[in-house]
Amino acid sequence: xxxxxxxxxxxxxxxxxxxxxxxxxxxxxxxxxxxxxxxxxxxxxxxxxxxxxxxxxxxxxxxxxxxxxxxxxxxxxxxxxxxxxxxxxxxxxxxxxxxxxxxxxxxxxxxxxxxxxxxxxxxxxxxxxxxxxxxxxxxxxxxxxxxxxxxxxxxxxxxxxxxxxxxxxxxxxxxxxxxxxxxxxxxxxxxxxxxxxxxxxxxxxxxxxxxxxxxxxxxxxxxxxxxxxxxxxxxxxxxxxxxxxxxxxxxxxxxxxxxxxxxxxxxxxxxxxxxxxxxxxxxxxxxxxxxxxxxxxxxxxxxxxxxxxxxxxxxxxxxxxxxxxxxxxxxxxxxxxxxxxxxxxxxxxxxxxxxxxxxxxxxxxxxxxxxxxxxxxxxxxxxxxxxxxxxxxxxxxxxxxxxxxxxxxxxxxxxxxxxxx
DNA sequence: TCTGGGGTCCTAGGACCC
DNA sequence: TCTGGGGTCCTAGGACCC
Numbered sequence: 001x002x003x004x005x006x007x008x009x010x011x012x013x014x015x016x017x018x019x020x021x022x023x024x025x026x027x028x029x030x031x032x033x034x035x036x037x038x039x040x041x042x043x044x045x046x047x048x049x050x051x052x053x054x055x056x057x058x059x060x061x062x063x064x065x066x067x068x069x070x071x072x073x074x075x076x077x078x079x080x081x082x083x084x085x086x087x088x089x090x091x092x093x094x095x096x097x098x099x100x101x102x103x104x105x106x107x108x109x110x111x112x113x114x115x116x117x118x119x120x121x122x123x124x125x126x127x128x129x130x131x132x133x134x135x136x137x138x139x140x141x142x143x144x145x146x147x148x149x150x151x152x153x154x155x156x157x158x159x160x161x162x163x164x165x166x167x168x169x170x171x172x173x174x175x176x177x178x179x180x181x182x183x184x185x186x187x188x189x190x191x192x193x194x195x196x197x198x199x200x201x202x203x204x205x206x207x208x209x210x211x212x213x214x215x216x217x218x219x220x221x222x223x224x225x226x227x228x229x230x231x232x233x234x235x236x237x238x239x240x241x242x243x244x245x246x247x248x249x250x251x252x253x254x255x256x257x258x259x260x261x262x263x264x265x266x267x268x269x270x271x272x273x274x275x276x277x278x279x280x281x282x283x284x285x286x287x288x289x290x291x292x293x294x295x296x297x298x299x300x301x302x303x304x305x306x307x308x309x310x311x312x313x314x315x316x317x318x319x320x321x322x323x324x325x326x327x328x329x330x331x332x333x334x335x336x337x338x339x340x341x342x343x344x345x346x347x348x349x350x351x352x353x354x355x356x357x358x359x360x361x362x363x364x365x366x367x368x369x370x371x372x373x374x375x376x377x378x379x380x381x382x383x384x385x386x387x388x389x390x391x392x393x394x395x396x397x398x399x400x401x402x403x404x405x406x407x408x409x410x411x412x413x414x415x416x417x418x419x420x421x
Numbered sequence: 422t423c424t425g426g427g428g429t430c431c432t433a434g435g436a437c438c439c
Numbered sequence: 440t441c442t443g444g445g446g447t448c449c450t451a452g453g454a455c456c457c
């Protein structure tokens with residue numbers, strides 16, 4: 001019998017911040033998205049105050065001040081390190097483990113002996129991660145990934161379950177009847193509307209929906225979800241993730257950009273950063289897109305445009321990426337707008353050096369990659385941004401805000417926590 | 422004043438082929 | 440008035456996820 005566990009870290013970013021700053025324990029804490037825009041992780045105390053997922057900081061400013069909510073900018077280097085430690089701890093329990101996202105992992109428990117108690121196992125997982133890494137988790141267990149996800153949600157929202165929920169067949173329908181269909185993995189806002197329109201309100205309603213109907217309404221994706229709710233596994237663990245198909249570097253600006261010169265800097269900077277990511281993954285790209293857009297929320301005049309360009313030869317040299325990104329930018333730039341965001345997206349990624357060039361095009365020169373290697377190594381050793389192309393700018397007025405950043409506890413010597421004893 | 426970033430998968434529709 | 444059928448490939452856009 002197939003059996004999956006989903007281990008999900010509780011308000012992960014907040015828990016990471018607490019790990020190195022125990023004073024935050026028991027207090028309302030939120031972690032903000034890039035650019036200090038929205039609350040993307042909230043402690044239980046912050047949730048209890050009514051702070052919603054994704055709410056912009058400026059809308060809760062008064063609450064934050066009056067209730068002394070602790071605010072942190074996001075620190076992804078820290079969270080990535082802690083995530084790796086959680087996975088290392090979990091790998092004790094099954095050799096088949098899928099690191100699904102920064103704060104969630106699926107484990108295959110199919111080989112569990114028949115007399116073993118899945119709930120006891122889940123409890124042991126929680127205890128191990130808490131003791132070894134210091135991060136609280138919840139564990140959901142079920143015969144498909146969709147049911148394991150749902151079990152996790154039930155464990156998180158019912159304190160009486162002590163953080164572990166196993167959806168066994170006898171109790172399945174009764175438990176699904178108590179869960180809103182919007183909590184099911186794969187049901188977002190648009191699908192929810194369509195389902196509500198035909199009277200599907202709970203996870204149980206969705207389980208009982210005719211799969212053909214589900215397909216008409218929600219494409220093959222929804223049909224699979226219905227089958228998974230019925231215990232038919234449509235998706236196995238992804239143990240060997242395929243190389244990425246696309247990579248992107250996009251940012252909102254710290255303040256609006258109106259000058260072409262500044263936009264050139266930003267786009268060059270993103271293209272260079274995208275090139276670094278590509279070289280790290282030992283990939284080339286064949287297709288580059290650049291986009292710019294004005295603020296979608298305020299009353300500024302709207303403009304949004306993108307341009308995609310096929311590269312003559314797939315590659316990952318930052319100078320080449322900058323060249324084509326700027327070429328694209330030139331063709332979409334309109335004077336007179338207040339731009340809020342821009343980005344560079346690389347598509348058609350292939351292993352480095354294997355891309356098919358065009359006839360009569362010279363092969364990329366070896367010098368190019370040697371130069372990029374030197375740059376990457378310097379930046380790795382001395383810190384990101386030590387050397388860069390001049391076109392990516394020196395002042396960078398447009399760059400991100402991060403006013404509440406915690407120290408780089410795990411990856412900067414000067415920021416290591418100090419212990420007195 | 423201030424509203425994230427980075428991915429995947431699926432489908433529709435156009436271009437093109439025989 | 441009538442104007443094939445079936446296939447592939449590509450891209451844009453919509454939907455979802457964390």
